Amino acid sequence: MFAILRGAAVARALSTAVLALGLSALTGCANFYVDNKLPEVPAAQFVKPAEPRAVQLFFEFQSKGVPNQQATALLKTRITDQIRGSGVFSAVTEAPAPGGATLSIVLDNVPTSDDAFSKGFVTGLTFGLAGSQVGDGYLCTATYRAPGAAEPIVKKTRQVLWTTIGAKGAPPDATKASSIDEAITLISRQVVSNVLNDVTHDPSFR
Incomplete structure (x- = not known):
């Protein structure tokens, strides 16, 4: 019980699903699953410029559109390490890059259902006898602006984290994660690889 409570405390900045575990953590039966519909794109599939340029990276995690500094x-x-390892850019920096290219990645955590808290609350009251499933949506938006470009390239993708509580079975077509941290790590790699792949395949990418 206490291990789950500590895990939820560490990860509360990452997922609103964890907030729904406040009472259900008493059961010790929370499991995390990442939807399989958005696999990670290998870096080998990205379009690599003949002469890669440096880019200034901006990253922000949001909770329902509000900046979440902890996450x-x-x-x-x-x-940052994932984008550096992609081979798409010659350098990824926090400071302005030579030439002025910029890449913004925004990852917004939005619950997929309005009754997420009520589901977790019912499970807590019944000590896990009534299982429930909470869906957490993650919307990733990449905005790339090349030097001198009139318009930026904007790409979006979505992923879902499922949290089962109590006697609820595993959701279909999803991969179980050992912890909330492992789940968020997998989700972040998946969404970032997909939007970066879409950016590099855009005809105006250069």
Whole structure:
């Protein structure tokens, strides 16, 4: 019980699903699943410019459209390392890049249902006998602006984290994660790889 409560405290900045576990954590029966509909795109599939340029990276994690500084700080290094390892850019920096190219990644955590809290509340009251399933949506938006470009390239993708509580079975077509941190790591890699792949395949990418 206490391990789950500690895990929820560490991860509360990352997922509103964790907030729904406040009472259900008493059952010790919370499981996390990542939807399988959005696999990670291998870096080998990205379009690599003949002469890659440096880019200034902006990253922000949001909770229902509101900036979440804790989660941003926790994920920023992971996102930066992933983009650096993609081979798309010659350098990824926090400071303005030579030439002025910029890439903004915004990851917004939005519950997929308005009754997420009520489901978790019922499960807590019944000590896990009535299972429930909470869906957390993650909307990732990439905005790339090349030097001198009139319009930026904007790409979006979505992913879902499922949290089952109590006696609820596993959701179909989803991969179980050992922890909320593993789930968020997998989701962030999936959504970032997909939007970056879409950016590089855009005809105006250069």
